[in-house]
Amino acid sequence: MDQKIKQIDVSTMQERVYQELRDALYQGRFMPGDTLNLRSLAEALGTSPMPVREAIQRLTAENALVQMPNRATRVVALTPSNFEEWTRIRVEVEGYATRRAAMRATPELCARLRAINETFRAAVEAEDSHGMLQGNQRFHFTIYRAAQAEELLKIIESLWLRFGPILGFVRNLPGSSVMFERGVQIHDRVIAALERRDARAARAALTLDIRAAASWFHHHHDFNEPIVKRAD
Structure with missing residues (x-):
């Protein structure tokens, strides 16, 4: 050869x-x-x-x-039952990961999260849907990796493989920028709790982020309506 x-x-x-x-x-x-x-x-x-x-x-x-x-x-298709089940599991699993991350939080981690959230904020203000989804995912996974739990991260990755497309659909719904704006604000609360190494407050803020988004979706999506392919 x-x-x-x-x-x-x-x-x-x-x-x-x-x-x-x-x-x-x-x-x-x-x-x-x-x-x-x-x-x-x-x-x-x-x-x-x-x-x-x-x-x-x-x-x-x-x-x-x-x-x-x-x-x-x-x-995977979206149904009321799998949306509810995945949301409940995310609250428990990702909340636990955030609690672990808070106990291990460093100034470097918090600075990185602030930078990511500012990029996320800019994408929301610019109505850059791709940037919003990417920024949101980067923020969450930066926290979950900081939990330093390999098997826990694998579980979360599996959940997001199924839940990520739902967020992609959400961006089609009228007024979805309001949901993402709220997400930016809640992320600020998560970061503040991490800076204090307040594990309970960090977990509460992160799970609020998940629940608030799920609540918004329930109020703005009729599960009987077909999912319409977006025009990119």
Whole structure:
């Protein structure tokens, strides 16, 4: 073999595609019930269908995607029951992670969260929907990683793979910027509690963020109405 040419690491490409699709789900770039087209995704990612197929199979095994009888793959659908169940689980699990993070909080963590929240605030003011979803996800996961609990983080990641698309749908609803504005304000409260290392207050503020968003959604979405594909 010519030593001037390095062998391509296919596994690295597969991992990069998998991570990109995970981020797309986390940040609401797909909506509940979206059908994923293998070739379209491969074209958008600039790769062959093979690593996309592998990533879809992994995400299906993680219950973020569903294999339909016609062999099509879809993002998990939104129903009243799964929305309620996921919200309740998020409150408990993410609240616990925030409590752990508060006990380990450092000035560097709080400064990083303030910077992220300011970027989030700017996206809300600019009505930049992609920026809002990305900023919200970055804020939450910065806290959850600070909890320093690997298995706990995996559970939260699994929840967000299913809940992220719901946030993507929320941005379609009239007046959703109000919900995100409230989120920015509650994030400020989370940061203030972390700065004091007040674990109870940090947990309460974080769970308020989840509950407030869920309450807004319940008041502005009729579950009997079909989910309409957004125009990007």
